[in-house]
Amino acid sequence: xxxxxxxxxxxxxxxxxxxxxxxxxxxxxxxxxxxxxxxxxxxxxxxxxxxxxxxxxxxxxxxxxxxxxxxxxxxxxxxxxxxxxxxxxxxxxxxxxxxxxxxxxxxxxxxxxxxxxxxxxxxxxxxxxxxxxxxxxxxxxxxxxxxxxxxxxxxxxxxxxxxxxxxxxxxxxxxxxxxxxxxxxxxxxxxxxxxxxxxxxxxxxxxxxxxxxxxxxxxxxxxxxxxxxxxxxxxxxxxxxxxxxxxxxxxxxxxxxxxxxxxxxxxxxxxxxxxxxxxxxxxxxxxxxxxxxxxxxxxxxxxxxxxxxxxxxxxxxxxxxxxxxxxxxxxxxxxxxxx
Amino acid sequence: xxxxxxxxxxxxxxxxxxxxxxxxxxxxxxxxxxxxxxxxxxxxxxxxxxxxxxxxxxxxxxxxxxxxxxxxxxxxxxxxxxxxxxxxxxxxxxxxxxxxxxxxxxxxxxxxxxxxxxxxxxxxxxxxxxxxxxxxxxxxxxxxxxxxxxxxxxxxxxxxxxxxxxxxxxxxxxxxxxxxxxxxxxxxxxxxxxxxxxxxxxxxxxxxxxxxxxxxxxxxxxxxxxxxxxxxxxxxxxxxxxxxxxxxxxxxxxxxxxxxxxxxxxxxxxxxxxxxxxxxxxxxxxxxxxxxxxxxxxxxxxxxxxxxxxxxxxxxxxxxxxxxxxxxxxxxxxxxxxx
Numbered sequence: 311x312x313x314x315x316x317x318x319x320x321x322x323x324x325x326x327x328x329x330x331x332x333x334x335x336x337x338x339x340x341x342x343x344x345x346x347x348x349x350x351x352x353x354x355x356x357x358x359x360x361x362x363x364x365x366x367x368x369x370x371x372x373x374x375x376x377x378x379x380x381x382x383x384x385x386x387x388x389x390x391x392x393x394x395x396x397x398x399x400x401x402x403x404x405x406x407x408x409x410x411x412x413x414x415x416x417x418x419x420x421x422x423x424x425x426x427x428x429x430x431x432x433x434x435x436x437x438x439x440x441x442x443x444x445x446x447x448x449x450x451x452x453x454x455x456x457x458x459x460x461x462x463x464x465x466x467x468x469x470x471x472x473x474x475x476x477x478x479x480x481x482x483x484x485x486x487x488x489x490x491x492x493x494x495x496x497x498x499x500x501x502x503x504x505x506x507x508x509x510x511x512x513x514x515x516x517x518x519x520x521x522x523x524x525x526x527x528x529x530x531x532x533x534x535x536x537x538x539x540x541x542x543x544x545x546x547x548x549x550x551x552x553x554x555x556x557x558x559x560x561x562x563x564x565x566x567x568x569x570x571x572x573x574x575x576x577x578x579x580x581x582x583x584x585x586x587x588x589x590x591x592x593x594x595x596x597x598x599x600x601x602x603x604x605x606x607x608x609x610x611x612x613x614x615x616x617x618x619x620x621x622x623x624x625x626x627x628x629x630x631x632x633x634x635x636x637x638x639x640x641x642x643x644x645x646x647x648x649x
Numbered sequence: 650x651x652x653x654x655x656x657x658x659x660x661x662x663x664x665x666x667x668x669x670x671x672x673x674x675x676x677x678x679x680x681x682x683x684x685x686x687x688x689x690x691x692x693x694x695x696x697x698x699x700x701x702x703x704x705x706x707x708x709x710x711x712x713x714x715x716x717x718x719x720x721x722x723x724x725x726x727x728x729x730x731x732x733x734x735x736x737x738x739x740x741x742x743x744x745x746x747x748x749x750x751x752x753x754x755x756x757x758x759x760x761x762x763x764x765x766x767x768x769x770x771x772x773x774x775x776x777x778x779x780x781x782x783x784x785x786x787x788x789x790x791x792x793x794x795x796x797x798x799x800x801x802x803x804x805x806x807x808x809x810x811x812x813x814x815x816x817x818x819x820x821x822x823x824x825x826x827x828x829x830x831x832x833x834x835x836x837x838x839x840x841x842x843x844x845x846x847x848x849x850x851x852x853x854x855x856x857x858x859x860x861x862x863x864x865x866x867x868x869x870x871x872x873x874x875x876x877x878x879x880x881x882x883x884x885x886x887x888x889x890x891x892x893x894x895x896x897x898x899x900x901x902x903x904x905x906x907x908x909x910x911x912x913x914x915x916x917x918x919x920x921x922x923x924x925x926x927x928x929x930x931x932x933x934x935x936x937x938x939x940x941x942x943x944x945x946x947x948x949x950x951x952x953x954x955x956x957x958x959x960x961x962x963x964x965x966x967x968x969x970x971x972x973x974x975x976x977x978x979x980x981x982x983x984x985x986x987x988x
Contacts, residue, residue: 574913583925584923584926586924587922
């Protein structure tokens, strides 16, 4: 179509446990015709996110699975190359579910026009996009933090956790971040302004976490699961709230995970706790505009900072994804496609 | 004091796992002097409840432990024998935390005058008391059932579960009860009017439960834990709610319980579920009056039925308690003390 050489990355094999590079395949593909009233899009930045791991499994309860040979799912910042859609014009910048591909056609479903286009535009995939809104809706709607309370978040240097902690500070809370390694902990403490940062790789991690939360944990924003949950469990205060938006520590475990269900249930009961699984999408209608206002304001006055981890080239997407799953990124992982 | 021969049952030994009769000791005791402005009470009916098992453990996160040699905790319907308290007069009938004892003195803390005295008075320890209010507040406030939804409750023949199911019917829901053995299942289905009753002792229990919930489970009122939880877990609908008020299946397990925490967390996440531990006391101020109105009305018009399991004599309390833990009671367990 019009001399466009479209390329994409498809799921070549289903991983059992940790995915590997040969679970993916880069291939050229022929764009389907633009549907009547539709658009042709060129992806500029792809968002790489932990939830994508769950979609690689055959029976993904977490939205739909990616079929074998199908394009990996994902959001992108894209440019409208051609439009027959009344709401979009050539040259517009949009958020679009293009998947891991250089181009896509669309009937407009799932598109959102970026107007104004934020600076940098990539913020719309991170701090002002789905990860930021996941942080905002989980913390503010479910966590409902009160001044003086302690908020703990894991993956604190990542695009969700970093916003959770900085919003907690804005709400007058003590923000405690958990991160992997001294570099990330330094970033969480010094750049992001958390009150404490605890390295989950430390052999005495649980003791350090307890020491960082002398008043216990009122809100734990859960996005990892596994051993971190075990360390937080004894620290919960009465009426503690746990917004649960991800379990990255579990995504690559094929077998039965280690963890005592009875103990978790006992603590939820005796502490009158609330554990609430959520997807950010359920809160968009009621809270997205307020989120954009609050977080844009926080960025403008320096109370919300963020980092991006940008790699160039579609071919690098699988490697960037695997690095993220291993926790080797610092900041929001993006693939730049201006080639 | 005045020739009263007061007797009580104390915790003689801490059980490890299932309690036994020799963990308790019946003994006479000398009543302390009535505090200034206080009362002397004679217990008429003692309430025997599952939560008492947790208080027998040394480190009970669930309110306070009973000390070795101390009177077992518990509520009673009591008669005021003497009063210097301005709110109570001789002959009044009160609810009081007398513990497992024939008499008690009180400064008025935790007392509630029964005015009018319900008929039968024992309802104030069951369907119109703490168990009934646990059912009401958990189901209506946390579960928030909508007409046409499916509500599942375990221990469905017991004083909490029976009210949960009958309130669910009043709310226009499908009520599915889980109970142990054909007699209890018949009672749940025929006398209490649940839509289905499933015997958790059946070898194909999980399949039967699934068949009884063709539209999935929207609200699961959790009061047992253990294998029942595992059977309900695959049936939850999107946005399911789980009020959690007890874990009787776990109370007597000393070791690590069987159960996959990762699977529970995965379901809570992917189904956007709410799991909320609660004690009825947190809802008393806002909801107790409305509870009394609704449930009294349900009793009056026959939509709420209940049974009592009454044993005579303080000395029988330990055996009645053990029978209840083994699920051998049918209805609210009470000890009658009019000796």
